[in-house]
Amino acid sequence: MSTPSGSVGVHLGTATGRAVVLAAVLGSGMTMLDGTVVNVALRTIGEDLGASLEQLQWITNGYLLSLSSFILLGGSLGDRFGRRRVFVVGTVWFALASLLCGLAPSPEVLVGARVLQGVGAALLVPGSLAMIQGAFVAGDRAKAIGSWTGLTSVAAAIGPFVGGGLVQFASWRWIFLINLPVALVTVLVAQRAVPETLDPGAPRRFDVAGALLAALALGGLTYALIEWGTPLAPWAVLVAVVAAVGYVVDERRSDHPMLPLGIFADRTFTAANAMTLLVYAALGAVLFFLVLQLQTVSGYGALEAGVATLPITICMLLLAPRGGALGARIGPRIPMTVGPLVMAAGTLLLLRVGPDTSYWTDVLPGLTVFGLGLALMVAPLTATVLAAASDEHAGIASGVNNAVARAGSLLAVAALPVAVGLGGEEYADPVAFDAAYDAATLACAVLLVAGGLLSWVTIRDPGVAAPRPTSL
Numbered sequence: 022m023s024t025p026s027g028s029v030g031v032h033l034g035t036a037t038g039r040a041v042v043l044a045a046v047l048g049s050g051m052t053m054l055d056g057t058v059v060n061v062a063l064r065t066i067g068e069d070l071g072a073s074l075e076q077l078q079w080i081t082n083g084y085l086l087s088l089s090s091f092i093l094l095g096g097s098l099g100d101r102f103g104r105r106r107v108f109v110v111g112t113v114w115f116a117l118a119s120l121l122c123g124l125a126p127s128p129e130v131l132v133g134a135r136v137l138q139g140v141g142a143a144l145l146v147p148g149s150l151a152m153i154q155g156a157f158v159a160g161d162r163a164k165a166i167g168s169w170t171g172l173t174s175v176a177a178a179i180g181p182f183v184g185g186g187l188v189q190f191a192s193w194r195w196i197f198l199i200n201l202p203v204a205l206v207t208v209l210v211a212q213r214a215v216p217e218t219l220d221p222g223a224p225r226r227f228d229v230a231g232a233l234l235a236a237l238a239l240g241g242l243t244y245a246l247i248e249w250g251t252p253l254a255p256w257a258v259l260v261a262v263v264a265a266v267g268y269v270v271d272e273r274r275s276d277h278p279m280l281p282l283g284i285f286a287d288r289t290f291t292a293a294n295a296m297t298l299l300v301y302a303a304l305g306a307v308l309f310f311l312v313l314q315l316q317t318v319s320g321y322g323a324l325e326a327g328v329a330t331l332p333i334t335i336c337m338l339l340l341a342p343r344g345g346a347l348g349a350r351i352g353p354r355i356p357m358t359v360g361p362l363v364m365a366a367g368t369l370l371l372l373r374v375g376p377d378t379s380y381w382t383d384v385l386p387g388l389t390v391f392g393l394g395l396a397l398m399v400a401p402l403t404a405t406v407l408a409a410a411s412d413e414h415a416g417i418a419s420g421v422n423n424a425v426a427r428a429g430s431l432l433a434v435a436a437l438p439v440a441v442g443l444g445g446e447e448y449a450d451p452v453a454f455d456a457a458y459d460a461a462t463l464a465c466a467v468l469l470v471a472g473g474l475l476s477w478v479t480i481r482d483p484g485v486a487a488p489r490p491t492s493l
Contacts, residue, residue, distance in 0.1 A: 030158050031156045031157050031158065031161075031216065032157070032158060032161055033157065033161040033164050033165050033168070036214070037156075037214055037215075037216065038156075038157065038161070038165065040210055040213075040214030040215055041152055041153060041156050041157070041165070041214075041215050041216075042153065042165055042168050042169055042172070043210055044108070044149075044152070044207055044210045044211040044214070044215050045108075045149040045150065045152055045153055045169050046149075046168075046169055046172040046173055046176070047203060047206060047207040047210065048108060048111075048112050048145045048146075048148070048149045048207045048211075049145070049146060049149040049150075049169070049173050049176075050172070050173045050175075050176030050203075051112075051115065051176075051200055051203050051204065051207070052115065052142045052145065052146055053173055053176045053180070054176050054179075054180045054183065054184070054200075055084075055119075055138070055196070055197075055200070057180030057181060057184065057327075057330075058180050058181070058183065058184025058185075058187075058188075058196045058327065059080065059081060059084075059184075059196065060081070060308055060309055060312045060313075061181065061184045061185050061188060061312055061323050061326055061327035062184060062188045062193040062196055062323065063077050063080065063081070063312070063313065064313060064316045064317060064323075064448070064449070065188050065193045065323055066080065066128075066131070066193050067448065067449065068449070069193065070125075070127060070128045070131065071128070072128040073128075073444075073446060074438060074443055074444055074446070074447060074448045075247050075248065075444070076128040076129075076132065077448065078247050078434055078435060078438060079128075079132040079135075079247065080128070080131055080132055080135055081135075081309065081434050082243055082247070082431050082434055082435055083132045083133070083135040083136040083139065084135040084136065084138055084139040084142070085139065085427050085428070085430055085431040085434075086136065086139065086236070086239055086240055086243055086431055087136045087137070087138075087139030087140045087142075087143065087236065088139035088140075088142045088143050088146070088427055089239065089424045089425075089427040089428045089431060090143075090232060090235045090236035090239055090240075090424075091139075091140055091143035091144075091232055091236065092142075092143045092146060092147060092420055092423060092424050092427075093147075093232070093279050093280060093417070093420045093421070093424060094143070094227060094228070094229070094231075094232040094279055095107065095111065095143040095144040095145075095146070095147050095148070096147035096148075096151065096417075096420050097227055097228075097279065098144065098227065099144075099147060099148045099151050099219075100151070100219060100220035101219065101220070101225070101227070102219065103217045103218070103219045104148050104151040104152045104155055104217070104218050104219065105148070105152055105211055105212075105215050105216070105217045105218070106217065107144050107145075107148050108144070108145050108148030108149060108151075108152060108211060109208055109211050109212060110144055111141050111142065111143070111144025111145030111146075111148060112141070112145050112204050112207050112208055112211070113141075113204065113208060114137070114140065114141030114144060114145075115138055115141030115142055115144075115145060115200065115204060116141075116200055116201050116204035116205070117137075117141075118134050118135075118137035118138035118140075118141050119134075119138060119197040119198065119200035119201065119204075120197070120198065120201060121133075121134035121137065122134040122135060122138060122194075122197035123194040123195070123197040123198035124194070146423075147420060149169070150166070150169065150419075151218075152211075152215060152218065153165045153166060153169060154166075155218030155219075155220075156215070156216055156218055175338075180327070181324075181327030181328045181329075181330055181331055181334075182324075182327070182328060183196075183199070184196050184323075184327050185322075185323045185324030185325070185326065185327030185328055186324050187199070188323035188324070188327075189322050189323040189324040190324075225277075226277045227277065227279075228271070228272070228275055228277055228278055228279035230271050230275075231268060231271050231272055231275065231278065231279040231280065232279060234264045234265075234267045234268040234271060235264075235268055235279075237260060237261070237264035238261050238262075238264035238265040238268055239261075239428060239431065240261075241257045241258065241259075241260035241261030241262075241264060242257070242258070242261040242432065242435075243431060243432065243435045244257040245257040245258045245261065246432065246435035246436040246439060247435045247438075247439065249439045250439075269282070280417065280421065281417065284410055284417060284418065284421070287409045287410070288479065289405060289408075289409040289479070289480060289481065290406060290409035290410060290418065292475065292476070292479035292480060293357075293402060293405045293406045293409065293422070293476075293480065294406065294421060294422060294425045295475060295479075296357065296361075296402070296472045296475045296476050296479075296480075297402065297406075297422055297425045297426050297429065298425050298426075298428065298429040299361075299429065299468045299469070299471050299472035299475065300361050300364070300398070300429070300468070300469060300472040301425070301426040301427070301429035301430050302429035302430060302432060302433035302465075302468055303364070303368070303433065303465040303466075303468040303469045303472070304364075304395070304429075304430065305429065305430025305431070305433050305434055306430070306433040306434060306437050306461060306464070306465050306468075307368055307371070307391070307462070307465050308330065309433075309434050310437070310457075310458050310461045310462065310465075311329075311330070311371060311374065311458075312326050312327070312329075312330065313448055313454065313458075314374055314375075314454065314455070314458045315329055315374065315378070315384070317448060317449060317450075317451055317454045318374075318375060318376055318378075318451045318454055318455045318458070319374060319375065319376065319378040320376075329380060329384055329388070330388060332385060332388040332389045332391075332392050333388055333391060333392035333395065334392075335392065336389065336392030336393055336395065336396045337392065337395060337396050337399070339396075340392075340393065340396035340397075341396045341399055341400055342400070343396075344356060344360075344396050344397045344398065344399065344400045344401065345399075345400030345401065345404065347397070347401075348400060348401030348404060348405075349404070351482070352482025352483060353401035353402070353404065353405045353480055353482065354476065354477065354480045354481065354482050356397050356398055356401040357398055357401050357402055357405065357473075357476035357480055358473045358474075358476045358477040358480075359394075359397060359398075359473070360394045360395065360396075360397040360398025360399075360401075360473070361394060361398060361469045361470070361472040361473035361476070362394070362469070362470060362473040363390060363391075363393055363394030363397065364390075364391050364394035364395055364398070364469045365394075365466045365467075365469035365470045365473070366390055366394070367386075367387045367388065367389070367390030367391030367392070367393070367394060368387070368391060368462055368465050368466040368469060369387075369462070369463075369466050370386050370387030370390060370391075371384070371387035371388070371391070371462055372459060372462055372463075373387070374387075374458070375455060376451065376455065394469075402422075403419075403422065405480065406418050406419070406421075406422045407419060408483075433465075433468075437461045437464060437465075438457070438461075440460075440461075440464065441457040441458075441460040441461045441464070442456075442457055442460075443457045
């Protein structure tokens with residue numbers, strides 16, 4: 022039986038409350054685990070399946086493309102048909118797509134399976150938090166969300182160990198197949214113990230056209246960036262432009278838009294999302310290039326390369342709450358400015374990673390500094406995005422920021438290899454990849470500096486009025 026949102030009244034300390042958090046953590050943790058282990062496995066996948074660099078990019082980007090395109094639609098479906106129901110459908114979908122990934126006989130099949138995996142994630146990711154929001158009494162929601170955040174961070178922390186170990190000592194296929202038992206437990210807990218909630222005021226129709234146009238726009242642009250120089254690339258750009266214009270027209274005319282464009286009228290909301298695009302583009306590209314650099318140039322195994330990135334996760338686990346508290350005390354402008362600049366400094370330190378790399382002097386310092394900047398920035402950024410939107414648009418605001426972050430990573434991983442001269446099988450050539458790595462790392466540092474400067478210019482602390490525009 023479905024219950025309207027806000028009327029369930031679950032308490033955190035009860036069996037039902039623990040079940041809601043457990044199901045949400047297992048589901049979202051499964052997608053987070055995949056996000057941290059696939060980069061570690063890329064080089065091994067390439068060798069096993071004979072994949073080109075472009076195909077490795079699509080293995081990463083196919084997932085991000087469908088997830089970022091459909092995550093808002095996934096949230097809307099949960100509000101309308103029931104958060105638990107859509108969460109369970111997404112979990113089963115994700116598991117079946119993971120099975121296809123694990124059995125993929127070729128790069129093309131793996132890319133298609135990753136796209137399907139992203140669709141499943143777009144259904145279950147917004148549902149994991151929405152189940153908590155809809156089930157718990159108001160006084161316990163913040164604690165429940167805190168538990169969900171901390172436990173899913175643990176999933177990110179163990180990802181490098183699990184993924185690197187499976188790739189190095191078993192097979193890269195197990196990084197996908199391991200999702201099946203996790204999904205089974207998730208579904209059993211959700212079906213047996215999680216109450217169903219929905220939004221009685223949710224629109225009866227869905228902006229499917231908007232979701233498809235968004236996917237075409239992102240997909241066309243991604244294809245053009247990865248396949249630049251091929252005969253189809255200009256046509257892909259044309260498809261992306263036409264789809265983007267069609268998306269804006271659809272959202273303006275629809276009486277049930279997936280994304281009410283009026284939300285971007287707020288300067289702070291728009292600026293914070295622009296900053297998110299820049300910073301998360303750099304974050305995605307740094308991790309993509311660094312893990313390949315460690316394996317191709319520095320001679321690390323999959324497990325060593327995965328564990329090498331652990332300082333970022335440790336900084337997030339230990340210091341992100343403090344970054345949020347600092348932002349609440351002094352305002353978001355300084356953390357959102359200084360955080361990306363510190364990340365840029367850490368990125369420049371990673372230029373030392375090369376053929377004769379010492380982890381303690383060449384890798385650890387850069388990743389630690391990078392993680393400190395990320396921990397300083399993340400919570401104030403999220404709080405700023407949510408505070409800039411009205412209460413009724415809080416869910417949409419969170420979804421937009423999530424989609425923008427993933428789109429930033431998607432576009433950077435698509436564009437940077439081409440921009441630094443990588444293509445074909447060069448990701449397996451230590452000399453070629455080392456030179457491209459330096460260029461890509463410098464580009465990421467520039468993106469981070471731009472994000473910090475954008476925050477300084479556009480973000481205002483609460484109570485500080487933005488300067489009035491003057492006519493020229």
